[in-house]
Amino acid sequence: MAGPPNKRQKRDDKQEGQMPQKKFYRQRAHANPFSDHDLTYPETPEAMNWGDHYPSYVATVPAAVPKDDPVATEDGNDYGVPRMTKQVEVADIGCGFGGLLFALAPKMPETLILGLEIRTSVTEFVQEKAKALRVQHSPESVPGGYQNVSCIRANTMKFLPNFFAKAQLSKIFLCFPDPHFKARKHKARIVSTTLNSEYAFVVRPGGRVYTITDVEDLHRWMVEHFEAHPSFERVEGEELEGDEVLKVMTTETEEGKKVERNGGTKYVAVFTRLEDPPWP
């Protein structure tokens, strides 16, 4: 079996600015979300260094201000991370090889988009691809110049609140999640009664959650669970027309393209995050 050492070698052999090749980054599709994967995550969203991911959006001090001016030198918050001009607003949970991210980025040049993926090599692939695309395309040729998209390795089932503050996101994508067919594995599904509360926490009222899958059972499961959660309401028909991102999600993910090739059906569901009711 051609083991990892060869693959790693070939990954590193790549030139700067060249697109990475998927075949060197493949990894087993199913990861156990319950185990402690030696992940790194900030202890609180304010401690996260987003500057590493979105260097163009770091708040800089204007050149004219002298360095010893107390206001000017304060370039970080209590955690010593740079302040950003924008916050991440769109999250692709389980972004895989980044198909949706890179298709969406030019369409929303003013918004920061983040992909979250639990598998190490796949995350690396997306990060490499983002770097390559940034080199190849300037903000003049492509809106945003792919500066507004990035990817981190994270276990969103456990650590979503570590990355995002309350009501920070305007959109969440759940594309072709692992169906976890067996009944005893249902707790590992990315959508569940209890986990929906966390999604409701990070998505702002009026924001949307988009789901797509080719497994009808999972689609029904996700619809039932989101509809049963009082903080969400399904968006259908008219209200969906004109939603640009919906079209992108349906056609641009790697998995979506595979489903089309195999002649499968795609089931889409969109939910809006409602306002919290007043206290009883």
Place this chain on the structure above:
Amino acid sequence: MQHPFQCIASVRLPGEATSYDYLVTACGPRLTVVDVAMGEIASRWSTERAASTTSNGDDDEQSERPKKKQKTSTAAPRASNIIKLIVSPDQTHIVTVTDDKLIRVFGVKTGGLLDELSQRCMPKRPCAIQILPDNATIICGDKFGDVYSLPLLPSDSPVVTEQASAGAAESEVSKKEKEAAFKPSATNLTVHTKRNRKALEAQMAQKDFTNKKEPLKFEHKLLLGHVSMLTDVLYATREVERKHRGYIITADRDEHVRISRGPPQSHIIEGYCMGHTHFVSKLCLIPGTDMLVSGGGDDDLYVWDWPTGKLRRKYEIFGAMLGLPYVGDTVMNDGSTQQAATVGDMSDHKVAVSGLCTAPFTNAKGQQETALLVTCERVPALFVIPVNRLQLVKKYEITQIDLDYPPLDITCIGDIVVISLDGRKDGQYRLTANKLVQPNADDKGHVMLKPDEDTEARLKCLVGSAEGVRADDKELDELFYSVANLRKRGGWVTPGEDVAAEDDPVDAEADPNGTEIVEMEDDATVRKA
């Protein structure tokens, strides 16, 4: 060998002239209630009665036939230990949780007599339980990550599981699953590899499927859940615009402290207290303030202003723990004492907060104040921090009081602090009763423990009450000292060692590490090539 008291609680029954204080103790599977004023045992109860099974059939056979060596069933199944013991706010009921997932409710009658009212089996072992101020509901969190609410007194009518906001989908979905005959969710289109397609065909051919999951037979509601293992659950209230608001505060192994709205809106997360870098094992609310103290595997205790989720300050525990003996887990070959090793020597021995509670103390001026008591697993000491020190941002004062053995549980009878100790050898005393006093008005941080001989004399009636309770060093260690296991071992989680493994739905068959790189066939490209 004597079995120490793993849990203790105090009950104060209102009486005509005075109130009657009782100390309820849990020793292995036994509950013993002591009338503190009289210094006598008021009542006893044990799970052993429920567990013992005598095979009457055997006796009959033996009398008829000549004595044969019959293979009788081995010793009765081990009686389940009581792992949690709580008292209702109105002091009329106590609730126990045993390690076989049973929640039992007892009524406490005059004279300290216990009346077993009900017994309910939870789906997973509860790790934290509390009775709400309405004295009618119990909330309990389990190792799976779920928080349930149950009525304190279950109605006699059979199951009508109420649909809660969060739980509605669960029961509906499981009903549908039962009704429809089994149909694999995967289809030819969703399954892409050759091997999986074969497996799918085999599944389609299979006829008989039983739905193993049985719904709970008593009234209950799933209020909220974490994906991680829960370690503590608290109910808190605040008054906002002259209205009471209830909150549920939950702590988990993945360093989260979550603040959710209380029932009926417990699906709404109000916020998180983020900042811990290691597991959180205990939560404690400081009465009369908006402070929440949390502790676990971090070197410090974290003091939060919980309504806003902001960290007020950290309070170091590790430094206070250094230099203290640490009662280790090795038993010598001759079965004698546990080894004691200094905390500083062994890099393994980090902070594992096992207890956080508040207790009253008398300050030098004779006034009543509150102090926070902290205990760390296996460390034979008590750490006392007056609340007025906690409230400050900079001052650090902590009193460390040595105890003879590691403390297991603490409760207060009025202003007397009773501590249960891990004294396992016969003759070692397992309970101490003390009063907390501040000797010196100038030294506000220093609080002393003054033994209250009167109460200790009255508690002497418990000596010997553990007779017959099996106590074995290894079992006792497992029962008392599980907090340190919550620490993550970065990366690999061996199925056997992981505490969550037994409840973990995703078992060893799934790749535990999840980062194994395997040659994957991409049927779209490789095959064609």
